[in-house]
Amino acid sequence: xxxxxxxxxxxxxxxxxxxxxxxxxxxxxxxxxxxxxxxxxxxxxxxxxxxxxxxxxxxxxxxxxxxxxxxxxxxxxxxxxxxxxxxxxxxxxxxxxxxxxxxxxxxxxxxxxxxxxxxxxxxxxxxxxxxxxxxxxxxxxxxxxxxxxxxxxxxxxxxxxxxxxxxxxxxxxxxxxxxxxxxxx
Numbered sequence: 001x002x003x004x005x006x007x008x009x010x011x012x013x014x015x016x017x018x019x020x021x022x023x024x025x026x027x028x029x030x031x032x033x034x035x036x037x038x039x040x041x042x043x044x045x046x047x048x049x050x051x052x053x054x055x056x057x058x059x060x061x062x063x064x065x066x067x068x069x070x071x072x073x074x075x076x077x078x079x080x081x082x083x084x085x086x087x088x089x090x091x092x093x094x095x096x097x098x099x100x101x102x103x104x105x106x107x108x109x110x111x112x113x114x115x116x117x118x119x120x121x122x123x124x125x126x127x128x129x130x131x132x133x134x135x136x137x138x139x140x141x142x143x144x145x146x147x148x149x150x151x152x153x154x155x156x157x158x159x160x161x162x163x164x165x166x167x168x169x170x171x172x173x174x175x176x177x178x179x180x181x182x183x184x185x
Contacts, residue, residue, distance in 0.1 A: 003141030005037060006117030007128075009054070010062035016137040024058070027051040034109055041091060044106040057085050057110055061117045065139040068121055069128050085114035 002008045012033060014021040024030050027046035035042045046054065060078035067074050088111040091104030102112070120126050120141060127142040132150040142149045 002138060003143060004116055004120045005113050006061045006120060007065060007139055007141060009058045009113055010065055011138040012058060015135045018135050030054050040109055041102050041104050044109055046106050050106045054110055056081055057114060064121055065128055069130050069139055082114050082117055085110050086118055
């Protein structure tokens with residue numbers, strides 16, 4: 001959805017400026033999230049320590065991505081967290097007749113995600129943006145032609161914005177009750 005596993009992890013908290021919605025409330029949520037991500041191992045287990053590490057990485061990645069979007073220097077504490085996790089062992093990539101897949105435990109997955117974050121945040125040509133829908137704070141990688149994308153995704157935010165605009169246009173074009181053609185005098 002965000003265009004990068006690191007940004008996807010950072011996006012597991014929605015509406016950070018309002019009432020935030022945390023999709024990773026428990027270790028089982030993290031296990032499920034990893035299993036649903038393309039390219040990551042589909043079976044990892046999260047204990048309390050690795051769950052806290054994942055949340056720490058998520059927040060560091062979000063702060064760094066926001067720093068990049070706002071064109072400000074990277075937060076040193078966040079850099080330390082991301083660089084530290086990136087230095088850990090990574091998952092193993094395996095080729096089979098079914099294609100390529102990764103195997104590894106959760107710390108290896110977090111290392112892979114941290115490295116992915118480093119790659120996208122260090123890329124001077126990467127166009128990172130924050131979603132334009134009011135209330136959404138997801139940061140995404142805009143790979144659209146001309147970098148003209150304005151929402152993190154059409155399925156959620158784009159459709160909401162377009163539907164709200166449509167309703168506003170309909171309200172504006174509908175004559176006020178009792179003042180339109182055929183209204184009693």
